Amino acid sequence: AMASSGPQNPSQIMPLELVDKCIGSKIHIKMKGDKELVGTLLGFDPYVNMVLEDVVVYEISSQGKKVTRLEQILLNGNNIALMIPGGEGPDN
Amino acid sequence: MSSTRQTPSDFLKQIIHRPVVVKLNSGVDYRGVLVCLDGFMNIVLDQTEEYINGQLKAKYGIAFLRGNNVLYISAQKRKA
Numbered sequence: 001a002m003a004s005s006g007p008q009n010p011s012q013i014m015p016l017e018l019v020d021k022c023i024g025s026k027i028h029i030k031m032k033g034d035k036e037l038v039g040t041l042l043g044f045d046p047y048v049n050m051v052l053e054d055v056v057v058y059e060i061s062s063q064g065k066k067v068t069r070l071e072q073i074l075l076n077g078n079n080i081a082l083m084i085p086g087g088e089g090p091d092n
Numbered sequence: 093m094s095s096t097r098q099t100p101s102d103f104l105k106q107i108i109h110r111p112v113v114v115k116l117n118s119g120v121d122y123r124g125v126l127v128c129l130d131g132f133m134n135i136v137l138d139q140t141e142e143y144i145n146g147q148l149k150a151k152y153g154i155a156f157l158r159g160n161n162v163l164y165i166s167a168q169k170r171k172a
């Protein structure tokens with residue numbers, strides 16, 4: 001079983017390690033509901049609350065996308081559904 | 093120009109006493125000066141303004157925001 005695997009196989013990567021590798025790069029985050037964000041990841045904590053800079057927030061509705069720009073934010077990890085390292089956002 | 097690695101608690105220490113925007117899950121925005129906050133994202137703001145759908149709806153002296161409602165806390169970057 002996974003729990004008894006002993007020393008980590010170097011080819012096995014844990015989720016938070018993947019997030020850590022993304023620090024300093026762009027990340028695309030999809031929230032629960034109709035919001036997405038793209039920004040540069042500065043750091044995060046074990047709850048995956050995230051510090052981001054130069055953020056674009058997309059609010060997606062039937063009327064189109066509303067865009068907000070923010071310089072630096074702490075995003076509450078509670079509402080994060082999906083994270084895409086290097087992602088460019090919903091305009092792709 | 094890019095900032096160094098910063099955890100949430102570093103960020104929070106840095107933004108205290110600065111003007112911030114707090115967005116709640118409901119979409120309501122609160123702007124004010126950050127007085128204090130805790131690890132649950134409970135926040136106290138001074139000179140608080142409440143924006144609903146981008147429109148200023150109310151002003152409060154001091155306001156307490158319960159952390160479970162907070163989507164994000166946003167601050168202007170400090171110019172060097």
